Amino acid sequence: MKIIIAGAYTIGTYLAKLLSRDNQDIILMDESQEKLDKLGSDFDLMTMNASCTSIKVLKEAGIASADLFIAVTPDENKNMMGCMLAKALGAKKTVAKVDNYEYVAPGSADIFEDLGISSVIYPELLAATDINNGLKMSWVRQRWDVHDGALVMLGIKLRETCTILDKPLKDISGPEDPYHVVAIKRDGDTIIPGGNDVLKRYDMAYFMTTRQYIPFIRKIVGKEHYVDVKHVMVMGGGRTAVRAVKTMPEYMDVKIIEADERRCDRLNELLDDRALIIHGDGRDVALLQEEGIRNTQAFVALTGNAETNILACLTAKRMGVRKTVAMVENVDYVNMAESLDIGTIINKKAISAGHIYQMMLDANVHNVRFLMNANADVAEFIPQEGSRITLKAVKDMRLPYGMTIGGLVRNGEGYLVSGNTRINAGDSVMVFCHNVNMKAIEKIFNK
Template identity: 70%
Template sequence: MKIIIAGAYAIGTHLAKLLSRNNQDIVLIDEDEERLANISSDYDLMTMNASPSSLKTLKNAGAEDADLYIAVTPDENMNMNSCMIAKALGTKKTVAKINNNEFMEPKLGDFFENLGISSLIYPENLAARDIVNGLKMSWVRQRWDVHDGALIMLGIKLRETCEILNEPLKDLCKPESPYHIVAIKRGDDTIIPRGDDELKMYDLAYFMTTRNYIPYIRKIVGKEHYVDVKNVMIMGGGNTGVRTAQTMPEYMNAKVIDNDESRCERINELVDTDRVMVINGDGRDLPLLIEEGIRTTQAFVALTGNAETNILACLTAKRLGVRKTVAMVENFDYVRMAESLDIGTIVNKKALAASHIYQMMLDTEVSNIRFLMTANADVAEFVAHQDSKVTRKKVYELGLPQGATIGGLVRHGEGHLVSGGTQIEAGDIVVVFCHNINMNKIEKFFK
């Protein structure tokens, strides 16, 4: 697959790294030679020091026969214009990153398609959706709904209250069990578990289950004492903070704190003021946080543009008794540090945007894919066809590559967990968890 990426910024470089694992034909374009130098020596791709808005550049990059053109520079006008040029030259699909939420109106989809822009990405929307999903379940670090919730994957930090520590998984995850452990993040290591593996305190365990068993999972991991989130404090009134406040369910109330007075006035025009209070102040000001009721707040969300500020603010909120904390950490170098400090959920909108685009490179029918930055792993939904290799044998006989496991499947709209003796059928939507392997190796089982 031939893929052209315009913009060697965080999204473009992260995406190039993800795609280069799968031996794709990648060209990365940027006007800054230094940005290109930071990535080209470490990954299998071609770089071009040129303007993505140039017709000559796109021709030289091979846009005439490219499968996918991805424009993720900070300039949305350049992104959209270069997509139009690439499409006119013959590129099959184009993707543009934008900064204006108004363009995401569903009724505008055909309009942009006719212009030559196949898909638009607004990272703030993706981040807000991720944050709100996490707020709905205060005891979960990460949640991923498969096929509209037919299956649920939950990333849960295990504490001393967990009932299933130090027992072999073969005794816990039997064919009739209502959950499977598909991965374990332990320190810096990601484990695709086998029957003899055990869960340990402070593991981040990934459970695959169905919606009706979520209360059961909550009980066995010892999280029943976590209160549901009703009051949320958001530090930072940027686009991500506003989108989070706008998309929260009706039973939640929020206080948005921002130190820019004119920005606060603008936020008041954008949110439902019956449920969202906007406060002009410094979210790092401890007396202000106490005065505004942080001790009775169930969730604290730090969304400023400064990763260090967000991390420290979440640590402070934790000390003040807030159970659920979320920090936006845009600097990839800080993600591991944030994890080691156990600050709660980490959101990186650039990684979310890259994951969203990532699925477009797969040529099998893949309806959803997500890169789990914390676990350095992919979770993907594949569709099994009539003659797919995956339908010819039971799961334990398939010979899946090391680092891959099947977590569940959706059949006729109903979610089912998978064991070694499961027979996958044509039409099944199969959820595969992959760590540190080429996704193309999994694709072959579904062709």
């Protein structure tokens, strides 16, 4: 597959790294040679020092044979123009990063399709969705709903209160149990577990279950004492904060602490009475105490500085806040933040890359997420009639090492998958994989 990425910035470089795992034919173009020099020698891709809005350059890059053109520069106008030119010159699919919420509002997709832009992504909205999913369940680090909750994936940090530690999974998660442990992150390593693996204290465990059994999962992992989030304090009033607050449940009471006085005025206009805007420094302990940090259930740090966000969350933790969320855009800091037990880590480029990644896969692959903390992929596959996955029970399939099936949705109902499960064509199947080429998995689901 030939993929051209315009913009060697955060999303573009991260996406190039992600796609290079699958040995794709990748060209990364940018107008800064310095940015390209940092990448070209480390990854299997070609670089071009050029503008994505040049017809001559696009032709030289072989745009006529490109399967996917992705424009993720900081300039949304350049991204859209590049996509329009790429589509007109023969690219099969195009993706543009935008900074305007209006462009992703319902009903906009057809307009952009007519212009030659197959899809638009607004990273701040994607991040806001993840933030709110985490706030709705204070005891969960990461939540992902499939088919409106028919299946639910929960990423949970295990503590000494967990009742299923140090027991083989085959003894605690059998075919009749209402959950599967589909991935474990431990001491920097990712495990796609088998029946003899055990859960240990401080593991980050990923559970697949159905909605009705979420309370059961909460009980066995020892998180029943976590209070629900009603009072939220947000540090940083950027676009991500605006989108998160606008989409938070109405029962949540929100305060935003913003250092820039002008931005405070703008936030009051944008959010009306949805949040109380406070002019100040979110790292100021006295200010936090004055604004009731000790009565706050969640602290969300969304400034543009990863170090500031991490330190602020650590401070909030020490002051008794149980749920903290930090936006960490520097990938190098993600593992450090995780080791410091910050809480939920939000990385817009990883979230955006996962959405774009889906476009390079076949039509029968739907939701795709890259679990950055676990260095694993989770994707929703729909098997074709006669595909290999439908011919035998799961236990007889000899699935690739590093791959497991967590569950499936059939006729709107969620089911967990055991060794005896027979998968049917048309099922929505949730696949978890670590160090497995996604294209190799596609072959199992295609005829």
